[in-house]
Amino acid sequence: MTSVDVRTESESEDSGPSGYAAARLRLLQGDARSGPPRRSALADLTDDWLTGLFTGGGAPRGVSLVAVGGYGRGELSPRSDLDLLLLHDGSADAGEVAALADRIWYPIWDLGLALDHSVRTPAEARKTAGEDLKVQLGLLDARHVVGDLGLTAGLRTAVLADWRNLAPKRLPELRELCEERAERQGELNYLLEPDLKEARGGLRDATALRAVAASWLADAPREGLSDARRRLLDVRDALHLTTGRATDRLALQEQDQVAAELGLLDADTLLRQVYESARTVSYASDVTWREVGRVLRSRSVRPRLRAMLGGGKGAAVAERSPLAEGVVEQDGEVVLARAARPERDPVLPLRAAAAAAQAGLPLSLHAVRRMAAAVRPLPTPWPAEAREQLVTLLGAGRPTVEVWEALEAEGLITRLLPDWERVRCRPQRNAVHTWTVDRHLVETAVRASELTRRVGRPDLLLVAGLLHDIGKGWPGDHSVAGEIIARDVAARIGFDRGDVTVLATLVRHHLLLIETATRRDLDDPATVRAVADAVGSLGTLELLHALTEADALATGPAAWSAWRGSLVADLVKRVGAVLSGDEPEGVEDVAPTAEQERLAVEAFRTGGPVLALRAQTEGPGPVGEASGEPEPLGVELIIAVPDQPGVLSAVAGVLAMHRLAVRTAELRGVGLQGVGLASGPSSGLEDSVLLLNWRVAAEYGSLPQAARLRSDLVRALDGSLDIASRLAERDAAYPRRRGTVAPPPRVTVAPAGSRLATVIEVRAQDAPGLLHRIGRALESAGVVVRSAHVSTLGANAVDAFYVTGDGAPLSGERAVGVARAVEEVLRG
Incomplete structure (x- = not known):
């Protein structure tokens, strides 16, 4: 059945005689009332229409129509369900109540609107809510539409009282539901095709925070939360309008249209806004659920403490254990010591963060906000303690992620590292990558922390992991841009000139080993010599080897394997021999x-x-x-x-x-x-x-x-x-099934690839028969494939072919012609 908010007026007229359909269509197509005003106006329009249906044929006494869920909050998106409860006190004739229900439900169905409905007495509603947590959550947003106002008000009062009385039991259940949903749907702030409602950090979590606040046990941090929720709702509205469907999944092929509907520059700008909003919701959820746990623990402990104190009203003070200068642990969180003075101690944020990560504890929201409000900027270059604390934070392993996110939520990261702003929440449109650019950098440092025993300078490895993709916020080759930024950041942090050079080299060449090992002939002396010239020293080679592995492991499961690792290790061994003074063996010396x-x-x-x-x-x-x-x-x-x-x-x-x-x-x-x-x-x-x-x-x-x-x-x-x-x-x-449009293939001649052959590099969408087509194209071009190195990374094929003509490398002009011919075949 066609829904009423399709884009043609003739179809809307087919929905029925009611003027509601036409008014709804005009409202959704208007440009001036998008966002909260349009959602509120749509709810008001729907209220008026349902009121007419309720009263049009006469309604029995003791009955009311109640909006629940999103409709109860007055937040109707273009394709939102209507969640309605027909409430009655039991005094009316059952037949009359059923007739009234039919008079309301059937016109809604006739218009093609999704409807979630029920008919209950207040006692039945409370009983169902007590048995079903989702029903109870919906009733927390109950709103009177029409009918007996006292009946609706009585239910609201009773439901809220039940929720607060049962909060010690229901809140852990709600938290478990949120965690299960996050496990299924993933984290909204990292997904290329996120579910705006169900993923962690989405609209469901924002609603759960409202429920926690209604319990009076804890409240979510309010700074930025309402704006984040509004942005997610705005994106969902635009998604409904552009697709014409009741969907919450922001698919890749629809992101450009949604961005245009919202007046944004492009899909990347859209995703960045979505990610920023999701991070705000996720961080608020983390803080809120920790507070809920603390309150519930204190309630369970207090009776025992009173018994120990002889039944008096005394309360025990939570124990504070020192962790570092100005930093203590209290009640499972890292807080500032009473004597701490953030305004006089610019290293305190890094010291507190490092202590929290080392202890595997979260930073308290109050401590982070206090430091963000009072701490002074670090001098340039940083004092040695600041640099050491940053390295300690990066080397703490998995707990680093949560601590880093707490600092970032309050703006401390960009104050410490201003270049971080360009990569923050930046999406990576590559299915191989699991994370956004900034989270990938932190993940690389986490992975690098597992490899610090393999290198002589673990501090340089950790900082290189944090900075290796820092150039992705700038146009052009991110490795080239990153090298410049890394030099500046490393000098600002306080590394000496030699260390700055090493870090810049690591960032510039962080892809060198994996690309060479999987795309070049390692038996060709020119390959090994080129890598040795780029790396420069055995110490840098050792660091680059560990960084390569950490980077790949932090990218995603398709980016690293034992086979790739063995190729990289083989290349490192050969390059190490050259840097030690040995010449690489030629291909003719390599035995099968x-x-x-x-x-x-x-x-x-x-x-x-x-x-x-x-x-x-x-x-x-x-x-x-x-x-x-x-x-x-x-x-x-x-x-x-x-x-x-x-x-x-x-x-x-x-x-x-x-x-x-x-x-x-x-x-x-x-x-x-x-x-x-x-x-x-x-x-x-x-x-x-x-x-x-x-x-x-x-x-x-x-x-x-x-x-x-x-x-x-x-x-x-x-x-x-x-x-x-x-x-x-x-x-x-x-x-083939319809899917996202892949970028066109690209075939290039690798400069200075080999002294013995010309290297033709092919990058294309992987597909059955791709390698067969490439081979035929090379044969048609009249060249001989001396060796080939083929790899598939996710949906992308990256292949290198060493070709010769008459036993020698091709001339520059012929090589370009061969590359163009292969590319034309693949494009065709």
Whole structure:
């Protein structure tokens, strides 16, 4: 059934004869009354309409119509449900009450409005509320619409009294509900497609805070809370209007429209406002629930204390335990000592934060606000104690997050680090990233704290973790911008010139190891030498290795694995050897493994492809142990085949046909002399064998048998299997679902990538058959793929191909032409 707030007047007229539909439509389409005025006006308009329905046919005595929930609060969004209670005192005839209910409910349904309704006496309403916490929460916002006002007022008084009397029991239940919902829906202030209502920090939590306040046990911090709630409601209104649906999920494809409806610059501005609002609600929730716990604990302890004091009225003072200069623990929180003077002690915020994180305790709201109001700015450069306290805070591990958020909620972080403002609540439009930029930086420091025993300068590692993406708030390459900012921040914090240089290098090259290890040929001496030149010293290399792992672990589960860690470790070992004075080995000196040699010999003897499948076991690898996360199940596929054109595209196409997703892939040639064989003049075979090392996983179902893969590969290589047609038929049979529009592919020539080959780098949306298409495009361009390094990160493929023409690197002009040709194929 079409709802009344669709965008055409003709459809609204189909909703029924009532003028309510037309008035509602005019109200929702008006530009001048958005936000709270429009929500209030919509509630008033609905009140008037329901009043007419209630009184139009005559209503029995002792009956009232009550709005509950969001409608009771007078906050009707365009697609909000109408939550209504028809309350009666039991004196009216049951038939009359039922007829009145029908007279109200059916017109609402006829207009296509969602309705949550009930008919109860006050006693029944209270009984249901006592059994169902959600019903009780809705009744806390009960508002009289029409009918017997005294009946409604009596119910409100009774429900509020019941809530306050049962608060010691119901509030823990409410907190448990909030925690369960947060576990299911996630944290609103970090989600790319958040649920504005159900996620932690959303509208449900804001409503829960109102319920806590109604209990009189505790109250939420009010600064900024009403504005945060209003902004979330405004976004939901715009979401309802742009989608025409009763949805609370802010999907990616709708964010630009919602931003435009609200008059915002773009979707990032919208998300940043949503995140800031959610953080305000989340922080208020944390503080409020801690206060509820404290009050309930004190109530349970007080009778025992009175018994110990002989039944007197004395009260015990909570014990205060010193933690640091001017900082004490009291009742499970970190507070300021009575003698503390924030106005005279500019290091106090960092000292208190470090002490709280080290103790694993929250900073009290009162302490943070007192410091924010009174503390003086730190001198430049910072005194040594301030720098040490910052490092201590960053090195405390997981408790750092909560303490950092408490400082940030009251503006202390941006006062200490002004550059933080540009990354605060900044979204990252990349499915690989779990967090916003600022939270990712803190998470990286937390991860780095687990690796401090691996480095000689843990302080530099922790600060580099905090600053490595600080340039994301500026245009251009964030690593280049971040290097400049890191130099300034490090000098301001008080590091000496040498340490400032190291920190700037770490920020500038924080992606160097992972990108080189997964996208470049580590057997090429030029690759290792380039990294060594960029890093400069063994100490910096040690720090960069740990920072790389911490950064990846803090990004998300798709960014780090034992396999990636082993590649980075191998690169670090080679670079370390160069920095120690040893020259990197050339590719011709790298021997294949025993298994690769066996397969290469067999491929040479049979003249055809040979492959081996090796299943991976579940559990963390030796490099990924710090994460404690199991490796995804998959298969390592090793293929040896006599060197010939079309191997890469053939293998990739066969894997795509068998619905095997390629996670990583490497291709390199091995000379026959390298495996103890030599081709004779009459052998008819090429002088090398191609070795392909793949890491694959079945998209669904079981893995194919090795014999079937080999059979199809033989046919693909001899041309009897038309892979392109088979893949096209499958795509036609299973059309892609509508989703977010991926950015176009980008193919570039990596500058100074190798002395032996030209490096063509491809970045594209991962899709079945992508690698097959790339291989065919390179073959069509007339180049030879000397080696390939393929990786899939989330939904993105980042592949590097070392290609030659006539056995040498391509000229600059030809290399650009090949890159353009590949990009055109992928775009087509």
